[in-house]
Amino acid sequence: MADVMPPIAFTPRRITAGGLSLNCREAGAGLPVVILEGLNWGQSRFYAALARQFHVFVLELPGAAAAVWAGGISEITGQLAGGAPYSLIGASPAANLALRIALQDPAEAEEEAERLEALILISPTAIRPVPAPASLTPEQWAGRLLAYPERQPDLAGLVAWLDKLAANSGSGADSGYEPDAAAAARCFLPAAGAAQLESRLGQVRCPTLVALGSRDKLVTPEAAALYRRQIPNCHVSLVYDAGHIIAAERPEALSNVVADFVENRETFVVTRQRSVINP
Amino acid sequence: MKASYLGAMGYAERHLFPDVWPIPPAYHDPQLSVQSYQDGLTECEFAEAMGFEWISFSEHHYSGRIATGNPAVMAAAVAERCKKVKLAMLGPLLPLNNPVRIAEEMGMLDNISAGRLIMGFLRGTPNEDQVYGVNPAEGRERLFEGMDLILKALTEPQPFSWEGRYYQFRTVSVWPRPVQQPLPPAIMATRSDDTVKYAADNGLGLGVSFVPVEQMERITDKYFTWCRQAGWEPQPDQVVYRGSIYVAETDRAARAWLSGLEGGAPRRAIALEPNVSRVVQAARAGEEFDLRRVLAGSPQGDVVGRSLGINFLGSPDTIANQMKAFHDRCGVGVMDLFFQQPGLTHQEVMGEIELFGKEVLPRIKEF
Numbered sequence: 001m002a003d004v005m006p007p008i009a010f011t012p013r014r015i016t017a018g019g020l021s022l023n024c025r026e027a028g029a030g031l032p033v034v035i036l037e038g039l040n041w042g043q044s045r046f047y048a049a050l051a052r053q054f055h056v057f058v059l060e061l062p063g064a065a066a067a068v069w070a071g072g073i074s075e076i077t078g079q080l081a082g083g084a085p086y087s088l089i090g091a092s093p094a095a096n097l098a099l100r101i102a103l104q105d106p107a108e109a110e111e112e113a114e115r116l117e118a119l120i121l122i123s124p125t126a127i128r129p130v131p132a133p134a135s136l137t138p139e140q141w142a143g144r145l146l147a148y149p150e151r152q153p154d155l156a157g158l159v160a161w162l163d164k165l166a167a168n169s170g171s172g173a174d175s176g177y178e179p180d181a182a183a184a185a186r187c188f189l190p191a192a193g194a195a196q197l198e199s200r201l202g203q204v205r206c207p208t209l210v211a212l213g214s215r216d217k218l219v220t221p222e223a224a225a226l227y228r229r230q231i232p233n234c235h236v237s238l239v240y241d242a243g244h245i246i247a248a249e250r251p252e253a254l255s256n257v258v259a260d261f262v263e264n265r266e267t268f269v270v271t272r273q274r275s276v277i278n279p
Numbered sequence: 280m281k282a283s284y285l286g287a288m289g290y291a292e293r294h295l296f297p298d299v300w301p302i303p304p305a306y307h308d309p310q311l312s313v314q315s316y317q318d319g320l321t322e323c324e325f326a327e328a329m330g331f332e333w334i335s336f337s338e339h340h341y342s343g344r345i346a347t348g349n350p351a352v353m354a355a356a357v358a359e360r361c362k363k364v365k366l367a368m369l370g371p372l373l374p375l376n377n378p379v380r381i382a383e384e385m386g387m388l389d390n391i392s393a394g395r396l397i398m399g400f401l402r403g404t405p406n407e408d409q410v411y412g413v414n415p416a417e418g419r420e421r422l423f424e425g426m427d428l429i430l431k432a433l434t435e436p437q438p439f440s441w442e443g444r445y446y447q448f449r450t451v452s453v454w455p456r457p458v459q460q461p462l463p464p465a466i467m468a469t470r471s472d473d474t475v476k477y478a479a480d481n482g483l484g485l486g487v488s489f490v491p492v493e494q495m496e497r498i499t500d501k502y503f504t505w506c507r508q509a510g511w512e513p514q515p516d517q518v519v520y521r522g523s524i525y526v527a528e529t530d531r532a533a534r535a536w537l538s539g540l541e542g543g544a545p546r547r548a549i550a551l552e553p554n555v556s557r558v559v560q561a562a563r564a565g566e567e568f569d570l571r572r573v574l575a576g577s578p579q580g581d582v583v584g585r586s587l588g589i590n591f592l593g594s595p596d597t598i599a600n601q602m603k604a605f606h607d608r609c610g611v612g613v614m615d616l617f618f619q620q621p622g623l624t625h626q627e628v629m630g631e632i633e634l635f636g637k638e639v640l641p642r643i644k645e646f
Contacts, residue, residue, distance in 0.1 A: 214427060214431070225436045225437040235440060236437065237441070238439055238440070240441065240442060240444065241443075253443075253444075256442065269449040271449065
């Protein structure tokens, strides 16, 4: 679907803190929203919709986002927001990192924890992911990530990104080119310690929104209930007819619920839309 | 093969209705209406006593011919009178209704009936699109999204919000849960290729109404093929045919009844203004097309613009043979039967239920 709204220009910048130096793109004004970007395909309409309402910072993470140290990232996110309270969004692999940021020991990262106003996890695979098949080509992975791959005009772009991910994830000591499925799985599925992460969900202190596509093939059906039950102030939103990469398939629906949650947090459950047809 | 009695609750003087839809409420007499519902409930009780294994309910609005605008209300009333039969909701019209509300009704019915519910999902006949102001062009998509939401609402153990194309709910937490776990049996009532395939792909039973056996065979051939491709095989109870019936002691008596009707055939059940009908059908199909040329099983959608007459007419032997054809050729396991033909009194309908129960039912149970 073509975006009929005026395009949003994101300004690139470089940010360094906590021993890390990362690229960032910035646009919009208003409440600060930091997006951890692990997958930079199919996200533009979602980012643009948010940037029309909020001050958005898209933090580009290295290929294996799950491997980035949560402590260093949280210093960067806090700096981006200028010390103000902010909302943190992570999708798929970056969602797992966002969750780990929210679970930092308050005694060690009290200031960062206090600034986190809302946590939004889009298609998190931190707990109860569907086991990945033994071997998949990048094309097969692309099909696994989307409910309707045939509707994507730039599916080749996703395949290329997955191919590049596989090429760049060589261990160095071996041949350097990992099997496609193993590389993609490490990206989209949680790092070691997933069981420990699940056991700590009750320690998340900020309002949390978990958004899952109703046709997500990477997340088990029971995951939604687990997040809702174990995270104290958590709401689960099912985005109908979307796969794992919700932003690529239903960007308007995703931005609508995410924006509402950023603005209103747990009170997003109250309908504010007017339904009067004629006065 | 099982028999199902369609609890139509027809208004006693429906034969006096004008040949239009909607029926003006001016035709409604309160005392007659009260008696009509009581008669309908009595017919359901009698059908259960005669061996019918399902009582079914459909949603039709603004008419006393099938006076169940809210089938859940009717099913709840019957649940207290009939304690053995399955209660088949064939069924709520998803494009018209709040899917979360439907899910709640299904949960309640399954609890009230102690686990006797059979769920049904329907798009509805074209006239129903006018009832609650739904755009006919959106009906199919609302049906698919409604089904997904209902199934999720009845199975998700924690509250959730739903961001759909046609439905947005920020809090869904349906109570009570169905007694039958994980879900009561579900039937997709349709003739269109895409919805038949949806049923096959999603493990749903199939319900088809009022078509000749040849057309039924074409539809079920596709259904069974798609089910095999999806990796499963339907059970007999998952293939339901709804038909109109008139059974008499002899074939001659049945034909005499038919020829005695004005015009020699049952009157049209739903008669829309012609231009309205054309607009609705065009909107449903997303194109201009002629209602009369739409065939059952086509991708253009459900078409019930004209009564298709009596599907089963004759003596008990004749009817049993007619039903055997549906069983042998189409795999039909449940016959859902509409007995309340226009002009028949309550006593006449009771007589037919008895005749069918004694002479036909024992035979079809052997199929």
